[in-house]
Amino acid sequence: MKRFHIHLAVDDLQRNIAFYSALFQAEPSVVHDDYAKWMLDDPRINFAISNRSRAAGVDHLGIQVESEQALTEIQQVLQQAALPIMEQKQAACCYAESDKYWTVDPQGVPWEAFHSLKSIPIFGKDADLPTDSAASCCGPSSNCSPI
Incomplete structure (x- = not known):
């Protein structure tokens, strides 16, 4: 089964945790000083926020899957x-190690398809990917190359 993923960059993490906890009527399943995530079943979504980006708004979108086959x-x-795609194996980002494929939509919004392998104790930043300064922590620039 797939789960839709949205990652927003926010300016005030605590204020946004309070807002989204009220909206979703649920506390985040993961909370760090710079990041929070809700794994919701209704709607089935992986909703994450962080205050690590420069500009507030949509950081990236994605589809989370439960297996390497998916x-x-x-x-x-x-x-x-x-579509242009970039492969990323064992990426360390957002307190998780994941295998990913990235693409960028016509508006320049990064999209990731990913399978999380395990939780890790650091946010990570995928330093080996070509990123643009306004892009996500782990999203590719619009210069994805086909694999």
Whole structure:
């Protein structure tokens, strides 16, 4: 099963945790000094916020899957559609280690398809990816190259 992912950059983490906890009627499942995440079943979404980006707003969007096979299927769909994709294995980002495929939509919004492997104690930043200063912590620039 897939879960929709939204990551927002916020200016005041505590104020936003209070707002989204009230909106979702649930406390975050993960909270750090710079990051919070809700894993909701209704709606089925992985909703994350952080105060690590420069500009508030949509950081990136994505689809979280539960297996490597499901991730491979998404990668094949992206390839068949001739979309630019970037592969990232064992990425350390957002307090998780994940395998990912990235693309960028026509508006320049980074999209990730990912399978989380395990939790890690650091936010991470995927320093090996080509990123643009306004992009996400772990999103590619609009210069994705086909794989």
